[in-house]
Amino acid sequence: MEKELTLKKKWRSTDIIINSDEIITVSPTRDVRHEIEDIISFRRFITDLTKGESAYLLTDLRFHDFKLSREAIKYTATDDSMTKYIAAQAYIISSLPNRLIIRFFLNVGKPKFPVKIFKSKKTALAWITELKAKKESQTLPH
Numbered sequence: 076m077e078k079e080l081t082l083k084k085k086w087r088s089t090d091i092i093i094n095s096d097e098i099i100t101v102s103p104t105r106d107v108r109h110e111i112e113d114i115i116s117f118r119r120f121i122t123d124l125t126k127g128e129s130a131y132l133l134t135d136l137r138f139h140d141f142k143l144s145r146e147a148i149k150y151t152a153t154d155d156s157m158t159k160y161i162a163a164q165a166y167i168i169s170s171l172p173n174r175l176i177i178r179f180f181l182n183v184g185k186p187k188f189p190v191k192i193f194k195s196k197k198t199a200l201a202w203i204t205e206l207k208a209k210k211e212s213q214t215l216p217h
Contacts, residue, residue, distance in 0.1 A: 085119045087113070098203055099124070102135040108142040111150045122160050129162035131207050133199055137169040139164075141176060152184035163189040163206045165199040 082093040088107055092100040098123070107206060109117075142152065163188070167173045174192065181190055189206055193199035 082147060084124065086117060089117075089144050090135055091120075091124065093124075096204065097132055098131045098200070098207065100133045100135060103139040106140040106142075108144065109147050110144045114143075114147050114151055118157050118160075121157075123187040125160065127160065130160060131162050131203050133167070133196075133203055134164060135167045135196065136173045137167050137178075137196075140170065141173050142177065148179065152180055155184075155187060158176070158187045159187050161186075162210060163203055165203045166190070166192045167194070167199045169194060173213050 081095050081097075083091075085090040088103060090100075090102045092102070094100070094123045121132075124130075142173055166175060167178050177192055181192075191199075191202055193202070
């Protein structure tokens with residue numbers, strides 16, 4: 076079941092949706108190629124949007140190609156400045172090229188937060204919702 080929409084923003088050619096469960100869905104609206112400057116700008120956008128709080132990201136790459144320049148790949152794989160701002164990230168991917176790019180990022184960058192690749196939005200959302208619920212139950216006073 077889809078959660079109630081609380082906020083919809085646009086960052087360049089990407090829709091950013093925050094639902095009532097505070098999971099941020101990131102969906103490109105066309106094929107994109109990012110440079111280092113784009114990655115830095117997007118990270119700043121997400122950090123500003125969440126006011127520096129850890130975010131649960133659901134990145135939907137099913138409908139458009141996602142490409143990174145060689146420099147952006149290297150930067151994304153080696154820079155861990157977003158670690159404190161991302162609690163978990165689920166990727167929804169249907170194409171092999173997108174899957175290869177994200178797998179490379181995961182294998183080289185080894186993010187310090189949970190990341191998983193899915194073929195369906197339903198299973199991705201279930202996984203990230205479960206992680207969020209576990210984290211919230213651990214922070215509740217006993």
